[in-house]
Amino acid sequence: xxxxxxxxxxxxxxxxxxxxxxxxxxxxxxxxxxxxxxxxxxxxxxxxxxxxxxxxxxxxxxxxxxxxxxxxxxxxxxxxxxxxxxxxxxxxxxxxxxxxxxxxxxxxxxxxxxxxxxxxxxxxxxxxxxxxxxxxxxxxxxxxxxxxxxxxxxxxxxxxxxxxxxxxxxxxxxxxxxxxxxxxxxxxxxxxxxxxxxxxxxxxxxxxxxxxxxxxxxxxxxxxxxxxxxxxxxxxxxxxxxxxxxxxxxxxxxxxxxxxxxxxxxxxxxxxxxxxxxxxxxxxxxxxxxxxxxxxxxxxxxxxxxxxxxxxxxxxxxxxxxxxxxxxxxxxxxxxxxxxxxxxxxxxxxxxxxxxxxxxxxxxxxxxxxxxxxxxxxxxxxxxxxxxxxxxxxxxxxxxxxxxxxxxxxxxxx
Amino acid sequence: xxxxxxxxxxxxxxxxxxxxxxxxxxxxxxxxxxxxxxxxxxxxxxxxxxxxxxxxxxxxxxxxxxxxxxxxxxxxxxxxxxxxxxxxxxxxxxxxxxxxxxxxxxxxxxxxxxxxxxxxxxxxxxxxxxxxxxxxxxxxxxxxxxxxxxxxxxxxxxxxxxxxxxxxxxxxxxxxxxxxxxxxxxxxxxxxxxxxxxxxxxxxxxxxxxxxxxxxxxxxxxxxxxxxxxxxxxxxxxxxxxxxxxxxxxxxxxxxxxxxxxxxxxxxxxxxxxxxxxxxxxxxxxxxxxxxxxxxxxxxxxxxxxxxxxxxxxxxxxxxxxxxxxxxxxxxxxxxxxxxxxxxxxxxxxxxxxxxxxxxxxxxxxxxxxxxxxxxxxxxxxxxxxxxxxxxxxxxxxxxxxxxxxxxxxxxxx
Numbered sequence: 001x002x003x004x005x006x007x008x009x010x011x012x013x014x015x016x017x018x019x020x021x022x023x024x025x026x027x028x029x030x031x032x033x034x035x036x037x038x039x040x041x042x043x044x045x046x047x048x049x050x051x052x053x054x055x056x057x058x059x060x061x062x063x064x065x066x067x068x069x070x071x072x073x074x075x076x077x078x079x080x081x082x083x084x085x086x087x088x089x090x091x092x093x094x095x096x097x098x099x100x101x102x103x104x105x106x107x108x109x110x111x112x113x114x115x116x117x118x119x120x121x122x123x124x125x126x127x128x129x130x131x132x133x134x135x136x137x138x139x140x141x142x143x144x145x146x147x148x149x150x151x152x153x154x155x156x157x158x159x160x161x162x163x164x165x166x167x168x169x170x171x172x173x174x175x176x177x178x179x180x181x182x183x184x185x186x187x188x189x190x191x192x193x194x195x196x197x198x199x200x201x202x203x204x205x206x207x208x209x210x211x212x213x214x215x216x217x218x219x220x221x222x223x224x225x226x227x228x229x230x231x232x233x234x235x236x237x238x239x240x241x242x243x244x245x246x247x248x249x250x251x252x253x254x255x256x257x258x259x260x261x262x263x264x265x266x267x268x269x270x271x272x273x274x275x276x277x278x279x280x281x282x283x284x285x286x287x288x289x290x291x292x293x294x295x296x297x298x299x300x301x302x303x304x305x306x307x308x309x310x311x312x313x314x315x316x317x318x319x320x321x322x323x324x325x326x327x328x329x330x331x332x333x334x335x336x337x338x339x340x341x342x343x344x345x346x347x348x349x350x351x352x353x354x355x356x357x358x359x360x361x362x363x364x365x366x367x368x369x370x371x372x373x374x375x376x377x378x379x380x381x382x383x384x385x386x387x388x389x390x391x392x393x394x395x396x397x398x399x400x401x402x403x404x405x406x407x408x409x410x411x412x413x414x
Numbered sequence: 415x416x417x418x419x420x421x422x423x424x425x426x427x428x429x430x431x432x433x434x435x436x437x438x439x440x441x442x443x444x445x446x447x448x449x450x451x452x453x454x455x456x457x458x459x460x461x462x463x464x465x466x467x468x469x470x471x472x473x474x475x476x477x478x479x480x481x482x483x484x485x486x487x488x489x490x491x492x493x494x495x496x497x498x499x500x501x502x503x504x505x506x507x508x509x510x511x512x513x514x515x516x517x518x519x520x521x522x523x524x525x526x527x528x529x530x531x532x533x534x535x536x537x538x539x540x541x542x543x544x545x546x547x548x549x550x551x552x553x554x555x556x557x558x559x560x561x562x563x564x565x566x567x568x569x570x571x572x573x574x575x576x577x578x579x580x581x582x583x584x585x586x587x588x589x590x591x592x593x594x595x596x597x598x599x600x601x602x603x604x605x606x607x608x609x610x611x612x613x614x615x616x617x618x619x620x621x622x623x624x625x626x627x628x629x630x631x632x633x634x635x636x637x638x639x640x641x642x643x644x645x646x647x648x649x650x651x652x653x654x655x656x657x658x659x660x661x662x663x664x665x666x667x668x669x670x671x672x673x674x675x676x677x678x679x680x681x682x683x684x685x686x687x688x689x690x691x692x693x694x695x696x697x698x699x700x701x702x703x704x705x706x707x708x709x710x711x712x713x714x715x716x717x718x719x720x721x722x723x724x725x726x727x728x729x730x731x732x733x734x735x736x737x738x739x740x741x742x743x744x745x746x747x748x749x750x751x752x753x754x755x756x757x758x759x760x761x762x763x764x765x766x767x768x769x770x771x772x773x774x775x776x777x778x779x780x781x782x783x784x785x786x787x788x789x790x791x792x793x794x795x796x797x798x799x800x801x802x803x804x805x806x807x808x809x810x811x812x813x814x815x816x817x818x819x820x821x822x823x824x825x826x827x828x
Contacts, residue, residue, distance in 0.1 A: 012510050019516035021528050021693050026702030029507065041510050045502040053510055062506045067704055072502070088459040088486070090680035092476045092789060093443060096426050096455050096467055102433035114435050119533045119682055120703045126566065130575030139577045151701050152540065152566065153580070158700035161544030163553040165582040166567070235704075261704050266504035268533055268682050268705035279435050286572035287565050288440030289534045290481055290649075290675050291682035375506060 004371055008053040009039035016040070028204060030366060033359075033378055037367030045072035048387040050375060058375040059392050061324075063383035066236050066261035069317075070307045071387025077265050077303040084299035095295035101302055105273055108305070109245050111253035113276045117269060117298070119289055121235035121260035122150030124270040125196070127287050128256045129154070131274065132194035132229040135281035140188055142181070142195045142228075145172040148203060149196060149233055175201045175209055178218035185222045192228040194256075195219055199237050199246035200343065204380040205359065207351055208343030216252040229255040229278060235270070236261055239308060240317055240346045240383065245273075265304040267297035313386045314346070320384045320393055321345025327397035335404035337361075349381040352407070361407050368403035369396075418785055422467040423453035430454070442618060444780060447773075447792055451781030459486035462801040464789060472789040473806050475738075477797035480650050480675035483731075484721045485801025491679050491717040498713035509709035515716055519687055522719070523659050525667035527690045531683060531712070533703055535649035535674035536564030538684040539610070541701050542670045543568070545688065546608035546643040549695035554602055556595070556609045556642075559586040562617060563610065563647055589615045589623055592632040599636045606642040608670075609633055613651050613660035614757065618794040619773065621765055622757030630666040643669040643692060649684070652676055653722060654731055654760040654797065659687075679718040681711035727800045728760075734798045734807055735759025741811035749818035751775075763795035766821070775821050782817035783810075 013031070017023035024032065024040055031040040039052035048071060050058045063069065070077060088095055102115040118124055129141050141154075149155040153166030171188060173180040185192060197219055201209040223230035232254040237246045239262040247254050255278060260270035268291070274282055307313065322345045332339040338353040352361035359379050366378035374396045376382055384393075427445070431437035438446065438454060445454040453466035462485060464472045477483065484491060502509055516529040532538055543555050555568075563569040567580030585602060587594040599606060611633055615623040637644035646668040651660045653676040661668050669692060674684035682705070688696055721727065736759045746753040752767040766775035773793050780792035788810045790796050798807075 012513055015517070016513045019513065019520045019528055020530060021688075021696035024508065025530055025697075026700075026706055031507070040507060041512075042502055042505045042507045043509060045505055050502075050506065060506065064504045064506055064707070065704060067504050072505075073500075086487075088456055088464075090478045090481050090682075091456045091459055091486075092464065092474065092478055092791075093445070093454060093456045094438065095457060098455075099426055099430045099433065103429070106433045114433055116434060116439055119705070120537065122537075122703060123534065130567075130570075133577065134575035139579075151703070153544075153568075156544075156700055158698075161548035161695070161699040163547065163583050165553075165579045168579040169577050266705070268504075268708060274435075281575070282435035283439075284572075285575040286570055289536060289565070290479060291533070291680070292440055293478070294680075294682060377506075 004056045005054050006039055006052070009041050012053060013040040028379060030377055034363045034367045038370050047071045048385055048392055056373070058370065058373050059396055060375045061382040061384065061396065062375055062377050063385050064266055065380070066383055067266040069239055069262035069385050070265050070304055070313065071385060072266070074265060074307060074387070076307050077300050080299045080303035081296055084296050087295070089296045090291050090294050094293045095298070097295055097298045097302065101298045104302065104305060105271065108243055109257065109273055110248060111275055112257065112273045114279055114282065115271050115273050116282060116287065117271050117292060118287065119268050119270060119291055120150070121258065121270050122152050122155070123289065124235065124258040124260060124272045125149045125155060125233060126152045127285065128231050128258055128272050129194060130285045131256065131272070131278055131281045132231065134285050135229065135278050136193045136227060138191050138193040139169040140171060140191045141169060141193055142171050142173060142184055144175045144197055144201070146203060147198060147201070176212040176215050178215055181218060181222050185226045189226070192226045194229040194231050195223045196231040196233055198233045199241065199249070202236055202343060202347065202381050207340050208349050208381055211250060216247060216250045220252050223255070231256040231258065233258045235259065237347060238262055241314065241344055243308065243314060263304070264297045264301035267300035269297040269301055308386070311386055316386050317346035317384050320388050321348050323390065324348060324384060324393050324396065327393065328400055331397060331401045332404055335401070335408055337404055337407060343381055346384055347381055354411070361411055364407050364410050365403045368406040369399050372399040372402060374399045418470045419468050420453055420466070423455050426467060427454040442793060444791055448777045448781045452784050461485045462799055462806055470787070472784065472787050473810055474789045475796040475798065475810065476789055476791050477799050478680055479794070480797055481680040483653055483676035483799050484679050484718055484727065485799060486680070488679060488721060488801070490721050491714050494713045494717035495710055498710050501709065503710045504705050504708050508707045509712070511709055511712045511716065515712045518716065518719060519685065522657055523671065523687055524662060525689055526671065526687045528693055528696065529685050529687050530696060530701065531685050532701065532706055533682050533684060534564070535672065535684050536566050536569070537703065538649065538672040538674060538686045539563045539569060539647060540566045541699065542645050542672055542686050543608060544699045545670065545686070545692055545695045546645065548699050549643065549692050550607045550641060552605050552607040553583040554585060554605045555583060555607055556585050556587060556598055558589045558611055558615070560617060561612060561615070590626040590629050592629055595632060595636050599640045603640070606640045608643040608645050609637045610645040610647055612647045613655065613663070616650055616757060616761065616795050621754050622763050622795055625664060630661060630664045634666050645670045645672065647672045649674040651761060655728065655758055657722065657728060678711045678715035681714035683711040683715055722800070725800055730800050731760035731798050734802050735762050737804065738762060738798060738807050738810065741807065742814055745811060745815045746818055749815070749822055751818055751821060757795055760798055761795055768825070775825055778821050778824050779817045782820040783813050786813040786816060788813045
């Protein structure tokens with residue numbers, strides 16, 4: 001099949017390179033990872049479909065890297081937004097709906113007594129560490145090695161530009177290494193302010209890894225025994241696995257939970273949720289941001305939660321994700337390709353075993369999918385949403401079958 | 415005059431205290447600083463007018479702490495927003511208008527070659543330091559003591575929850591102390607990555623202080639001589655004093671400029687602008703955020719800049735600010751009260767000399783204004799916008815005259 005025309009997108013990219021360092025920044029843009037095969041810009045988004053500046057359409061399994069959970073321009077969310085934006089948005093003071101959303105989240109979430117809102121996942125992550133530190137009078141935080149918790153100095157995985165001093169109070173242990181965590185806690189007895197984990201391991205450029213049986217329980221036990229706060233960074237997985245917070249899937253109740261991405265279906269909002277033991281510390285830690293009062297994202301969040309509850313969105317995404325994963329697995333087998341499907345069905349990811357971490361076949365596969373109208377990222381986990389239909393998934397599977405053949409064609413064995 | 419009914423707002427505040435630590439957070443809410451005199455929530459905003467949950471109306475001279483610059487729900491901005499939000503907002507990739515806004519800002523701003531967008535002023539400030547550090551291979555940053563550059567660890571003025579290690583690479587000098595800065599630079603010769611300043615000193619709980627003649631020039635000279643980047647934190651003042659960046663008012667061209675607040679009239683957007691010498695470093699420093707691709711705030715920004723240019727917004731705000739400041743000064747004199755008006759006319763502030771920093775009279779004054787439908791903050795600088803009319807300013811001055819009498823009534827001299 002012929003390549004899609006990306007000329008308008010490419011022209012924009014040439015213009016962008018003059019006025020934006022590198023032309024694009026941030027998340028590993030597939031247009032940089034697989035040059036020539038992906039657009040660099042998106043012009044239109046509706047439901048689970050994207051249109052690029054050249055008019056090419058894509059069924060989207062990246063979902064804006066997670067925020068889109070009930071469909072781009074979901075009618076119920078947009079109706080709530082439309083109502084709120086005629087009232088107020090950024091202001092001198094919050095709008096009444098901030099109270100409503102805090103009550104809603106507290107009501108939804110076992111063990112949680114309060115909520116504070118911000119704009120980025122990074123905001124929420126850094127602030128939760130500050131709360132734990134203020135509460136305990138300690139500075140050390142334990143995190144899982146090579147885990148993404150945002151771009152602030154302590155968390156920025158690239159380090160460039162961030163002094164080592166900003167990471168001085170972070171110690172780490174390996175994912176699923178319960179004994180390693182126990183040892184670390186013993187070694188730093190009386191010094192740990194917090195243990196922060198994601199509900200499952202979902203790093204870019206690697207397979208996702210679910211928690212081993214009992215691992216999150218150990219995190220909970222060790223945190224409690226150490227007098228440290230257990231923080232679950234649910235920024236990426238939140239509201240795709242369990243409405244009560246993803247850790248509840250494994251029966252674990254954290255002291256703080258971080259949300260962002262899907263919380264407001266793409267409207268900029270993040271949140272720290274915590275329990276009463278941390279309330280005084282949360283009062284004392286100074287946090288603010290110019291747009292933290294914004295009422296429109298809060299209205300979007302309330303409508304997103306309504307929609308997910310009314311439509312049993314969690315079960316729906318699991319169902320669709322299972323169909324997608326099983327279909328990919330079957331079609332890969334038919335093509336004679338060994339793939340690894342990882343992560344929970346609603347946040348799936350697929351890699352090629354023969355790539356051994358190079359992501360070469362993944363790039364070819366993603367490019368072949370893009371050329372046929374399916375948007376998957378070569379090196380970052382995917383997402384399904386309630387806006388996808390069985391027909392969308394089946395179309396993607398047909399495209400995947402062709403893309404597997406392209407992979408076979410380019411990586412023929414001797 | 416009788417107190418306004420704030421019962422609905424107060425009920426909401428009681429609910430809020432159960433699910434939000436302290437009920438409100440962040441910027442010093444006047445409802446906490448002057449209990450019983452201010453609403454805690456805002457329900458409606460249009461032009462320069464706010465309505466609280468009890469239906470009380472206020473002419474707003476806080477402008478959402480700065481973002482509102484061309485009026486809440488400015489029709490031209492909202493029209494652009496309406497168009498864009500039917501296309502796309504948060505997505506896998508940016509929309510074409512990101513290139514347009516980057517080109518626009520580069521074109522507007524002397525000495526600037528590129529732009530990168532984020533969500534908070536804090537994001538922009540921290541990231542600019544990282545760029546300077548990556549560019550110079552140095553870690554030390556010089557800032558003006560007790561200056562607000564956001565809430566991240568290095569900048570958080572309250573310190574609580576943030577380890578001293580996060581402030582380890584910051585050294586400081588006094589505002590307007592050119593010799594002090596020269597000494598500091600000599601002391602740390604070969605070690606300074608950046609010098610960061612605001613265009614004028616605008617700290618809460620103090621009078622604003624304009625730069626002394628030559629002070630910003632000295633910052634420029636010292637930065638250049640030290641091989642350090644000069645960063646102007648224009649988050650609060652940007653697009654109220656000079657469309658080319660506030661430092662241009664004093665003829666100074668920084669290496670990086672930080673914008674947020676007024677950049678998109680209340681839609682969440684911040685930006686780091688920099689020159690070619692820092693472009694490679696900007697490419698290397700990893701920065702991202704889930705909502706950084708949002709196209710709606712960018713559309714709002716383009717329309718806000720259009721509006722400011724078409725209506726000579728800068729001159730208009732200066733004119734209105736001068737009328738406001740002169741009126742306040744005259745009426746205070748008539749009331750026999752010694753006040754200090756500080757800051758540029760478009761970002762004015764007033765304190766009572768006999769308060770000697772206690773802000774007691776300021777609280778009484780602000781409360782009396784609120785009771786009469788004018789929203790000024792007791793301890794934080796004010797803002798005017800293009801949405802204010804002469805009649806709005808004159809109404810505020812009449813209210814101020816009454817509020818001065820209230821102050822006189824409560825602080826009668828022996």
